[in-house]
Amino acid sequence: MDEDHVVSKAMKACPRCFEQVHADAEICRYCRSRIANAKDGQYVRVRAKTGDKIYRGDLFVGKTERISDTINDTRRFIILSNAKEEGKLSDISIGFLALNKDSIESIRLSETDDGKGSNNVRQIY
Numbered sequence: 001m002d003e004d005h006v007v008s009k010a011m012k013a014c015p016r017c018f019e020q021v022h023a024d025a026e027i028c029r030y031c032r033s034r035i036a037n038a039k040d041g042q043y044v045r046v047r048a049k050t051g052d053k054i055y056r057g058d059l060f061v062g063k064t065e066r067i068s069d070t071i072n073d074t075r076r077f078i079i080l081s082n083a084k085e086e087g088k089l090s091d092i093s094i095g096f097l098a099l100n101k102d103s104i105e106s107i108r109l110s111e112t113d114d115g116k117g118s119n120n121v122r123q124i125y
């Protein structure tokens with residue numbers, strides 16, 4: 001499906017106020033908080049299951065953190081950028097998504113964006 005290959009703008013969500021800011025921004029233009037930059041870590045593709053919905057998106061993991069640190073830290077939400085909701089027929093692009101950790105049943109590393117990377121998926125939460 002073509003929707004699966006739409007490239008999102010280079011934006012990311014501020015981890016504090018969840019507003020969309022430029023991917024290279026170091027200070028949020030809305031709440032003025034410092035934001036992790038790409039050089040401070042990396043984005044990893046994850047697949048999260050919440051109730052009856054499955055989302056895929058890029059989770060920012062700081063340079064000194066492991067993915068499990070990010071998922072299990074004290075923040076109530078995880079932020080996924082370039083997020084998609086998996087639909088029965090095609091995926092729905094969301095852009096960015098703040099997922100309440102309480103609603104997440106499982107979250108797994110996803111090596112690829114097409115759902116075919118399941119051999120590489122491992123349980124991390």
Ligand SMILES: [Zn+2]
Nearest residue numbers: 014017028031
């Ligand atoms: Zn902000």
